[in-house]
Amino acid sequence: MNKQIILLPGDGVGKEIMDSAKRVLNAIASEFGHSFTFHQHAIGGDAIDQFETPLPEDTVKACEGADAILLGAVGGKKWDSLPAHLRPEKGLLGIRKTLGLFANLRPVKGFAPLLDASPLKESVIQGSDILIIRELTGGLYFGQPSERRENGNAVVDTLSYHRSEMERIIDKGFQSAQLRNNHLTSVDKANVLESSRMWREIVNQKSKEYPDVTVEHLLVDAAAMKLITQPNTFDVIVTENLFGDILSDEASVLTGSLGMLPSASIRSDGVGLYEPVHGSAPDIAGKGIANPLGMILSAAMMLRYSFGMEDEADEIEEAVNDALEQGYYTADLKVTGGKLVGTEEMTKVVLDNLTTKSVSNSICSVYV
Ligand code: NAD
Ligand code: IPM
Numbered sequence: 001m002n003k004q005i006i007l008l009p010g011d012g013v014g015k016e017i018m019d020s021a022k023r024v025l026n027a028i029a030s031e032f033g034h035s036f037t038f039h040q041h042a043i044g045g046d047a048i049d050q051f052e053t054p055l056p057e058d059t060v061k062a063c064e065g066a067d068a069i070l071l072g073a074v075g076g077k078k079w080d081s082l083p084a085h086l087r088p089e090k091g092l093l094g095i096r097k098t099l100g101l102f103a104n105l106r107p108v109k110g111f112a113p114l115l116d117a118s119p120l121k122e123s124v125i126q127g128s129d130i131l132i133i134r135e136l137t138g139g140l141y142f143g144q145p146s147e148r149r150e151n152g153n154a155v156v157d158t159l160s161y162h163r164s165e166m167e168r169i170i171d172k173g174f175q176s177a178q179l180r181n182n183h184l185t186s187v188d189k190a191n192v193l194e195s196s197r198m199w200r201e202i203v204n205q206k207s208k209e210y211p212d213v214t215v216e217h218l219l220v221d222a223a224a225m226k227l228i229t230q231p232n233t234f235d236v237i238v239t240e241n242l243f244g245d246i247l248s249d250e251a252s253v254l255t256g257s258l259g260m261l262p263s264a265s266i267r268s269d270g271v272g273l274y275e276p277v278h279g280s281a282p283d284i285a286g287k288g289i290a291n292p293l294g295m296i297l298s299a300a301m302m303l304r305y306s307f308g309m310e311d312e313a314d315e316i317e318e319a320v321n322d323a324l325e326q327g328y329y330t331a332d333l334k335v336t337g338g339k340l341v342g343t344e345e346m347t348k349v350v351l352d353n354l355t356t357k358s359v360s361n362s363i364c365s366v367y368v
């Protein structure tokens with residue numbers, strides 16, 4: 001298959017890990033006979049520095065014409081004091097909104113070799129496999145423009161959703177549960193927020209259309225607690241934008257590190273933007289120690305969700321698992337024993353594992 005892929009490395013470690021994903025995709029392309037063409041564009045602080053805007057028109061156009069988009073991360077101290085509309089984060093929010101990428105899928109499934117990398121007990125995290133579905137283009141992130149009033153002493157942020165925005169993400173939650181273990185946890189704050197009461201109403205109405213899916217409602221505070229005390233009781237979690245942002249960083253603890261989590265931001269036609277869940281990690285940027293696995297796993301999600309390349313995606317995930325089995329770990333993974341490596345070496349190990357698979361697959365096909 002021929003695919004045009006836009007690369008948006010962004011800032012901080014985003015720039016350091018994008019190359020890892022590109023090399024892995026090139027290896028997959030040559031093994032499976034695909035042709036991936038990469039076009040790199042600016043976003044976030046990088047775009048502010050070059051074009052005085054976090055989301056240049058040229059970047060938007062390129063993304064609109066692409067088969068899929070890979071993004072590293074945006075943000076950093078250098079741009080923290082800029083006005084809200086000029087911050088790097090505005091670039092990321094802008095591209096999500098412009099492309100209509102309303103469904104953010106954040107799978108939280110630990111790799112077996114990392115069971116002891118989590119600060120949580122193995123007995124607690126054993127067997128947990130969660131898909132967090134976060135609404136991505138509404139809520140507090142996209143209400144009326146925030147404003148300061150009373151000489152800067154009062155502030156207003158607005159949370160707004162249209163019924164249709166809730167319905168489509170809740171449908172996605174039910175449909176994803178049907179493809180997994182038929183259990184949906186809807187997370188809200190219906191004891192306080194009107195938006196959550198409407199959300200809960202819709203979940204209850206929709207549940208009649210999906211009688212095979214069991215539904216659990218949790219208030220977000222209790223959900224945060226249950227996520228780390230009984231993580232293996234969850235299957236699919238569906239929630240609004242801000243709750244999903246917070247809960248997914250929390251859930252990353254189950255996997256050993258935020259650096260392990262990939263994500264897909266998609267709409268109904270399969271076009272998607274794929275990025276690790278973490279940010280630009282300014283505290284470690286420039287040191288060559290960032291974990292590239294969340295980025296590499298995001299590339300695997302791109303192959304699976306946007307291109308329907310299941311075998312190729314599986315192969316990347318196996319190569320990552322093998323690297324961890326072989327004892328390689330980056331500094332963010334608090335494992336005992338093993339071989340501590342940086343971004344470059346971890347990438348090479350994954351590439352070597354892919355090559356080994358490619359060779360053994362071709363030997364198998366000779367003998368079949
Ligand atoms: P962060 O996710 O960048 O970092 C949180 C912690 O996790 C840090 O200690 C960091 O070193 C560690 N970490 C993150 N990714 C890692 C990786 N790949 N390997 C090893 N360790 C990793 O969150 P933050 O520090 O709160 O935010 C920093 C900047 O990133 C902010 O400007 C924020 O707005 C931005 N941000 C961007 C995105 C995105 O682009 N999708 C996501 C989150 C935060
Ligand atoms: C994420 C990030 C972003 C978000 C920020 C950088 C705008 O935290 O992708 O999780 O809050 O959505």
Ligand code: MN
Nearest residue numbers: 245246249277
């Ligand atoms: Mn986040």
